[in-house]
Every structure is written in C-alpha cells, then in structure tokens.
Amino acid sequence: MYELGPVSDVVLFFDCMKSHVEQVHPECDWSLLTDRLYRRYIALEDLDPAIVLMERARQIFTFVRAASGVEWDSSLVGNREKSWLNPDQSTLADVFSEYFECFAKASASAKSFEHDFHIYKPVKTIISDLAGFLRDDHKSLDEYDALDGKPFWLR
Template sequence: MMLFFDCLKTYAEQDHPEQDWSLLTDRLYRRYLRREEIDKASTLMEQVRQIFAGLPASAIDWDTSMLGNAEKTWLDPKQPTLADVFSKYFENFAKACGSAKFFVEAFNIYQPVRVVISDLPGFARDKNKPLAEYDALEGKPFWLQ
C-alpha cells in the first residue's frame, strides 16, 4: 500500500501540481473519505490510473527482497505499466466506493471509505475507531501504526 501512495505522490502529485490531490494523498491515505467526497475522489483515482497507464512498471525501484515473497507483496513488477501493477488497488477502490454509495441508497447509512489493515485484529480495531480520531490524526495513518 505504501508503494502505491509513494507512486501517487511522485507521478501524480509532484508531476501534476496544478491538480489538488489531497483527497487521495491526505483524506484517503490518512483518514477516510466523507460521503460528499466519493465522486471527486473516484474521478481523481481514475486520473491516477490513466497517469500510471503511461508509466512502465520499471519506473519503480523495486525492493528485490520483497519480490516473489507473497507474505511481503503480491505486486508483479513484470506487468507492463504501473496501472497494471496496481490494478487490484484501482478495482477495490471502485468497489469500496460503489458499496458505500449503495449502502447509503439502501439503508441511508454511510460506511466511510478508508484504508485499513486487512488482518482480522487490525481490521476490527480500525473499523470500531471513531471517525473523530481519524479527523484529529496527524502523522502516520492508523493502518501504518
């Protein structure tokens, strides 16, 4: 996940400073997306996908100690572009946004879109953390702590 956000900062935020990327580089990275931010964040994420589609996977300085070790990463540096390398990230982000919108339409309850640890204890801890703690967060996101 860190590599994705590092690439986002390098190839989107730094290379395209005319665009405000903070919905992804701050709100999604460190906190959560508010209901009214989902559509704009989805548009930005599609822009990131398009930027990554124009970059070869070799644009990344791959940590060879991680490659081939499924416990450390399932990313495949042999993919042709960064969009291909991170395709599951883009797909899962779109699914999460779609699910959040559906839940609002069906139950009038917003389930925030956020990055969380995927192991069961980490997920349970982060899921139950009040949004006010996310709003007040400075520094590292909870999913990195």
C-alpha cells in the first residue's frame, strides 16, 4: 500500500488523466486507468497493458506545464493537511511523479506476489485510513465489478 495524499490530490490526478491524456489522445483506450484503476481494480491480465498506459500517460504529462495545465485551488496549495502536491513543479509529470512511481512499485509487487505465491492481489485505488481500508479490503472483486458511480474510496 502506498499513500498518495489527501483525496482531493488523487481526484486531481485522475481529472488530469481525463483532461490531458484521455481527451487529448482519444486514439487510445485509457479505461484501464481512468475507469479500472480509478473505480475498480486492475485484473492480472490487464496489468502489463496498464503499466504501458501509465508510462505513456507519464510521458504525456511531461509536456503539460503545471502552472497552466491545472486550475490550482489556492486554499489547498501550501497546506500539507489539504494537499501534498507542489504546483511549483515544472510539469504535471513532476507534480505527480510519486503517483507514477507508486503505481510502478505496486504493479511490480502484485506481479511478484502472484509469481511467488500464485495469488494475485489486484492493484487498486483505496482509502488508506484504517477504517476505510478495512471496509474496502473486505469487499469482493464482484462488488468492485458491479460498481456504478463513485468509487468506494470517494464514498
């Protein structure tokens, strides 16, 4: 498990994925990231394609200036309790570098665990406070698959 910051930061990451990646590059199916990772989980057979997509998204973010690519909420900026992001970074790839690194680590860990123990622990976005984690960790993958609307981590 990797902690990325407050919910508003994670929402902003996925908003940037939609506006700067999915909408600008519709020739590619980004749903493994903008739906599966955002709302559900990445299945084992989708993990390698998701890794490729995430790296492509990171590359796209290197061309988006942080100052102009996001409407930064001044009430969040600089307040560590409200946001862990630094809008003074050069590009969105820099702002969200931890997100890309944590996704790579989580993916590698999931693949390793599956290889060593033949048990796949899906890569997913969850809330990290103890109560939320325990609630969501006990949900079946069928509950995630049937999910319509907000992801569990936003409820």
